[in-house]
Amino acid sequence: MTVPAPTASFARGVKLGMPVFLGYMALGAAFGLMAVSAGFSVLQATACSALVIAGAGQYLAIRMIPAGDLAATLLATGVVNMRYLLFSATMAPYLRGVPRWHQGLLAFTLTDETFAINAADARAGRADRFSMLGVGAISWLGWTLGTLTGSLAGSAIGDPKSWGVEFALPAMFIALLIGQLTGRREILAAGLAAVVALALSLVVPRDWALVAAAVVVATVLTAVR
Numbered sequence: 001m002t003v004p005a006p007t008a009s010f011a012r013g014v015k016l017g018m019p020v021f022l023g024y025m026a027l028g029a030a031f032g033l034m035a036v037s038a039g040f041s042v043l044q045a046t047a048c049s050a051l052v053i054a055g056a057g058q059y060l061a062i063r064m065i066p067a068g069d070l071a072a073t074l075l076a077t078g079v080v081n082m083r084y085l086l087f088s089a090t091m092a093p094y095l096r097g098v099p100r101w102h103q104g105l106l107a108f109t110l111t112d113e114t115f116a117i118n119a120a121d122a123r124a125g126r127a128d129r130f131s132m133l134g135v136g137a138i139s140w141l142g143w144t145l146g147t148l149t150g151s152l153a154g155s156a157i158g159d160p161k162s163w164g165v166e167f168a169l170p171a172m173f174i175a176l177l178i179g180q181l182t183g184r185r186e187i188l189a190a191g192l193a194a195v196v197a198l199a200l201s202l203v204v205p206r207d208w209a210l211v212a213a214a215v216v217v218a219t220v221l222t223a224v225r
Helices: 006-037 042-052 055-067 070-080 083-095 100-108 112-123 129-157 165-180 184-200 206-223
Strands: none
Touching: 006 042, 006 055, 006 112, 006 129, 042 055, 042 129, 055 070, 083 100, 083 112, 083 206, 100 129, 112 129, 184 206
16 A cells, blocks of 8 residues: 655645535634624734634634623533543544654644544544644645634624524524434434533523533443444
8 A cells, every 4th residue: 555645645635625625614704703792803813723723612602702701601611621632532533653742743633623524534544633633734824814804804803693694504504414414323323412512401501401411422432432
C-alpha cells in the first residue's frame, strides 16, 4: 500500500473539509454579528474565534458575558464543551504514535464537524495525521474568516435576532446529526439521547441536561456493545 506524501494527504484533508469551511463561513458570520451586537469589538470577536474555535461555547459566552458573571460563564461554557472529552477519547486510538505537538494541533481544531469527518475517515482506514490536520486547518480558516466578515458587517445589519441568526447553530447540529444516522445503532443513540435530555431538562438547566444525556447514552451504548 502506498502511503501518500504529507502534502498530498494534507490537501486531501482540505478537500474533505471544504463543506465545513463553507458552513463555518456562515456560522462564523452569525457569531460575529451577535458578538458585535453584544458589545464586542471586531478585533475581540475575531480573536475569540481564532483562538478558541468552539462554536456552541462561543455562542453561549456572548449571551452570558454581558451579564458580568464571569464564574457562571466559565462554568457554563466548560460544561457545554465537555463533549470534546468524548470526541478525544474516540479519536485517541487512531493517533497512537503521533507526535504530541501534532496531537495538540488536532486537539485545537477539534470540533463537532471535524470530529465527524475525521472519525468516519479513520474508521474507513483512509485518515492519517496530515489529512486530519488539513480538515482542521480549513475549518479553522472558515470559522475565523466568517467571524471577521460578520463582525465587520455588524453595524450595517442592525439587530441580528431579527434575521433569525440565532437559529444558525441549531441548524448546523441538525444537519450534522442527519449525516451521522447511518444505522440502527446511531438512530437508537440519537433517540435515547433526545429522551434523556428532555427528561433531565425538567429538573436541571438545559446545558447540563444536554451534556449529561451525551455522557449517559455514550456510556450505556459502550457498555452493551
